[in-house]
Amino acid sequence: MRYPEFLKEKGTVGFVAPSFGCAGEPYRTAFENALKKWKEMGYSVDLGPNCFEASGTGISNTPEKCAQELTGYYLSHKNDVLISCGGGELMCEILEHVDFDAIKQGAPKWFMGYSDNTNMTFLLTTICDTASIYGPCGCVFGMEPWHISVRDAVGLITGEKRMMGSYEKWEKEKLKDEEHPLLPYNxxxxxxxxxxxxxxxxxxxxxxxxxxxxxxxxxxxxxxxxxxxxxxxxxxxxxxxxxxxxxxxxxxxxxxxxxxxxxxxxxxxxxxxxxxxxxxxxxxxxxxxxxxxxxxxxxxxxxxxxxxxxxxxxxxxxxxxxxxxxxxxxxxxxxxxxxxxxxxxxxxxxxxxxxxxxxxxxxxxxxxxxxxxxxx
The missing domain is CATH 3.50.30.60 (LD-carboxypeptidase A C-terminal domain-like)
Structure with missing residues (x-):
């Protein structure tokens, strides 16, 4: 099993949209605030061309363009870790265009996302013998204030944390909406x-x-x-x-x-x-x-x-x-x-x-x- 290098201080966090982008509310405002928070922590950000796109069906762009972005940014030396902007519906359609051979031969890199991003987190591991993180997508980091689970995700990708524990309560009815894009979990x-x-x-x-x-x-x-x-x-x-x-x-x-x-x-x-x-x-x-x-x-x-x-x-x-x-x-x-x-x-x-x-x-x-x- 290949384990990528952890995100270092002043490192660069890359963002891609192989599933939905953050084009509409509440996702756009939440994602923009997430970028601000990463920068405030001392990190740089590297945005893929599809992060604010909504020109695809069930994904941010065409399957070809989504796969090109994902493969390119995973192999790029301009970012140190990669986080998906959001979940979606049809990320499966990009898979035939993703270059898994190149990814397997290249240096391993942390990719984090969940839901539709299972199409990458799961296949990175089973096809490429590369560990990945099943965790929050990009816009989640925009909530104010952060839930402890969000801090846990940062701790995991920076290598500061390897033990996770259950949380006291969970959200049955969310309050976050277009008019309240930065609300934390309810x-x-x-x-x-x-x-x-x-x-x-x-x-x-x-x-x-x-x-x-x-x-x-x-x-x-x-x-x-x-x-x-x-x-x-x-x-x-x-x-x-x-x-x-x-x-x-x-x-x-x-x-x-x-x-x-x-x-x-x-x-x-x-x-x-x-x-x-x-x-x-x-x-x-x-x-x-x-x-x-x-x-x-x-x-x-x-x-x-x-x-x-x-x-x-x-x-x-x-x-x-x-x-x-x-x-x-x-x-x-x-x-x-x-x-x-x-x-x-x-x-x-x-x-x-x-x-x-x-x-x-x-x-x-x-x-x-x-x-x-x-x-x-």
């Missing part, structure tokens, strides 16, 4: 971690589980696989492995395409095992379950050591007896590994920035979550 809901571990594991550790905690399928029968192992709710769990993942909407879209090199990737690092971190945007609970099934059938979950699932945008939804938890557990329980859900990740902020490709030890204890990352 964190009103208490963090409520859900932890599930194999039943045998609980009883083997001293019997802290109980029959009442068995997870059941829609028929009311406890599910098991390869034996009598079911899943129980727990207050604690630990898992270690290499972090991989992103936005499920994007990941399932890549499954089976020529950009799907996951099986080769997990074979290269199979001795480490994998912790899949996942979050969903537009998918409802059935969409999440279908996506989990598709990734499983593609062989992506071999050597899995655990699952982390962020709060989905459909948080709290139930359809025909299926909720967001069973949508994940329907597949995840088959692997007899810890599953942690409603973590700080994804489209209901705040989110913990994570290094895709890094080795991690994840600890859940007394309702809190801690992720320690190592670069090896």
């Amino acid at each position: 964190c009103t809901e208490d963090f409520a971690l859900k932890v599930y571990i194999p039943h045998k594991e609980i009883h083997g550790a001293g019997g802290i589980g109980s029959e009442d905690n068995f997870l059941t399928d829609a028929t009311g029968r406890g599910e098991s696989w390869g034996g009598d192992i079911s899943m129980c709710k727990s207050s604690s769990a630990v898992m270690e492995g290499r972090l991989i993942g992103g936005c499920v909407d994007c990941l399932v879209n890549l499954t089976g395409t020529k950009f799907d090199k996951v099986k080769e990737f997990i074979d290269r690092y199979k001795e480490d095992g994998f912790i899949w971190f996942l979050e969903a945007c537009d998918l409802n609970v059935f969409g999440i379950r279908r996506a989990m099934w598709q990734m499983e059938q593609a062989g992506w979950f071999r050597y899995v050591k655990g699952f982390l699932f962020g709060r989905p945008l459909c948080h709290g939804q139930e359809m025909m007896g299926l909720d967001q938890y069973e949508a994940v557990l329907s597949v995840a329980r088959k692997y007899h590994v810890p599953v942690m859900m409603d973590i700080d990740l994804g489209h209901l902020p705040p989110m913990m920035p994570l290094v895709t490709g890094s080795m991690a030890k994840v600890t859940a204890k007394e309702g809190k979550l801690e992720i320690r990352m190592e670069y090896r």
Whole structure:
């Protein structure tokens, strides 16, 4: 795994728009304030030509121009790290024009973004063996004042921080809009971690589980696989492995395409095992379950050591007896590994920035979550 150099004092932060640009409000004002804040911290900025563009469909510009900007600025020596301006809808369409061979042969560089930017963070790691950061996009740095998660992202990209912890509250209803572009997160809901571990594991550790905690399928029968192992709710769990993942909407879209090199990737690092971190945007609970099934059938979950699932945008939804938890557990329980859900990740902020490709030890204890990352 290749780990890029961290952003140094007085370094240059590059910005590109392989997905949406910051053309309209509240994104333009937020991004302009973000640039101001980076400069106030002593950094220079290097803006790609698409940062304020909105001439594309679902992305800032044509797929060719977006790919040209992304490849060029990633390989450029004029910036030290690269941050995507924002998420979007059709970043997948630029991939056939991105020069992954040149990126793989060039010096590694930190790329940070989330949501639609999974198309870069995930492929940088699985195709180019290069670590990336699943974290906030450019305009997020414009909020006043910064949420601690934004400071965490800066700490991660500068190398000052390698441990992330859960935050006290999260945002259910955002207040940021065109007239209030710089408002911070409206964190009103208490963090409520859900932890599930194999039943045998609980009883083997001293019997802290109980029959009442068995997870059941829609028929009311406890599910098991390869034996009598079911899943129980727990207050604690630990898992270690290499972090991989992103936005499920994007990941399932890549499954089976020529950009799907996951099986080769997990074979290269199979001795480490994998912790899949996942979050969903537009998918409802059935969409999440279908996506989990598709990734499983593609062989992506071999050597899995655990699952982390962020709060989905459909948080709290139930359809025909299926909720967001069973949508994940329907597949995840088959692997007899810890599953942690409603973590700080994804489209209901705040989110913990994570290094895709890094080795991690994840600890859940007394309702809190801690992720320690190592670069090896």
